[in-house]
Amino acid sequence: MYTDPHAIYLNLSCLDFLLVELIPMSERVVEVIGERKTSNGNALPAILSEKDGRIGEEERRGAVFKHVEGLGYRVGQGLVERFSQDRPRFTDVLDVMKFICKDLWHLIFRKQIDNLKTNHRGVYVLTDNSFRLLMRMSTEVGGLDTVTRAQPYLWFPCGVLRGALANLGVQATVVAETTAIPVAVFHIQALRQD
Amino acid sequence: MVVYSLYILNKAAGLIYQRDFNEGLKRLSSNDYLVLSGTFHAVYAIASQISPVPSSSGIEVLETETFRLQCFQTLTGTKFLLISEPRQQNTDAVLRRIYELYADYVIKNPFYQIEMPVRCELFDRHLATYIRGIP
Numbered sequence: 001m002y003t004d005p006h007a008i009y010l011n012l013s014c015l016d017f018l019l020v021e022l023i024p025m026s027e028r029v030v031e032v033i034g035e036r037k038t039s040n041g042n043a044l045p046a047i048l049s050e051k052d053g054r055i056g057e058e059e060r061r062g063a064v065f066k067h068v069e070g071l072g073y074r075v076g077q078g079l080v081e082r083f084s085q086d087r088p089r090f091t092d093v094l095d096v097m098k099f100i101c102k103d104l105w106h107l108i109f110r111k112q113i114d115n116l117k118t119n120h121r122g123v124y125v126l127t128d129n130s131f132r133l134l135m136r137m138s139t140e141v142g143g144l145d146t147v148t149r150a151q152p153y154l155w156f157p158c159g160v161l162r163g164a165l166a167n168l169g170v171q172a173t174v175v176a177e178t179t180a181i182p183v184a185v186f187h188i189q190a191l192r193q194d
Numbered sequence: 195m196v197v198y199s200l201y202i203l204n205k206a207a208g209l210i211y212q213r214d215f216n217e218g219l220k221r222l223s224s225n226d227y228l229v230l231s232g233t234f235h236a237v238y239a240i241a242s243q244i245s246p247v248p249s250s251s252g253i254e255v256l257e258t259e260t261f262r263l264q265c266f267q268t269l270t271g272t273k274f275l276l277i278s279e280p281r282q283q284n285t286d287a288v289l290r291r292i293y294e295l296y297a298d299y300v301i302k303n304p305f306y307q308i309e310m311p312v313r314c315e316l317f318d319r320h321l322a323t324y325i326r327g328i329p
Contacts, residue, residue, distance in 0.1 A: 013302070016302050017302070020302065020304040023304065136298060136299055136302040136303050136316065137303055137304060137305060137316075138299070138303060138305070138314045138315040138316035138317070139305045139313075139314075139315070140313040140315075146305075149305060153304065
């Protein structure tokens with residue numbers, strides 16, 4: 001589809017490894033930022049400080065989510081900028097969704113979305129039955145433990161989706177969840193229609 | 195092809211994975227397995243030093259009347275030992291495929307710490323399917 005004679009090729013495993021390391025890195029970054037805030041001696045709001053002055057678990061998780069999702073947002077914006085080049089104009093939001101499900105997903109994950117559901121009132125549910133980023137994950141305990149620990153790895157694709165949609169003119173919120181590895185379900189709520 | 199067992203050793207000669215594929219084998223204690231892997235690592239190193247040909251690798255194949263041991267050392271220092279029945283062909287192809295599975299389901303697993311014992315359900319499952327499926 002995108003046959004560029006001057007294309008440079010890169011091993012796809014690099015992206016896998018990068019995304020795997022992204023979550024621990026974001027956690028470390030949030031940790032450092034949190035410590036810097038407490039050591040500055042600024043007045044912290046009550047939710048941020050605990051007995052020993054470090055960030056609470058909920059707050060920390062939220063901060064990591066914001067960080068990772070923000071990274072994804074920028075990536076999503078850039079991706080659609082580059083790869084919606086030669087396409088005809090999008091007619092409506094459903095058209096945008098189809099582009100995301102077929103073209104964008106194929107670009108990043110080498111496959112298309114398995115199922116797209118909508119209630120025609122701005123809510124879209126995308127299901128990927130063998131989500132690439134979750135394919136290799138397994139823990140000792142297996143089952144539910146893997147599902148809870150895999151949650152942060154879905155935040156980056158959420159950001160990518162949100163950025164892609166935003167740059168195509170659709171403001172939306174994206175939430176992802178997984179009930180069983182490697183199935184991933186993305187819930188998109190479009191706030192405004194163009 | 196009859197494969198008896200698989201051992202994976204990390205850079206520091208520690209045993210990170212051990213699995214028997216044949217029910218008839220006697221199980222040793224976990225300490226015995228660690229001693230075995232340490233011994234093999236040392237013998238491998240000695241063999242590469244005393245070899246008359248300069249810059250040779252260590253032991254690749256060890257064949258006896260009752261078993262055949264094939265060793266594959268990766269560029270990163272991880273050793274894969276495959277124990278199968280004697281006079282077996284294509285054990286190096288099997289080892290390469292196992293290395294591929296290792297790279298996919300262990301290294302790319304975000305919940306696995308490098309050089310630690312391998313406890314990945316997906317790796318176990320795919321390994322079992324592959325070993326059983328070899329003609």
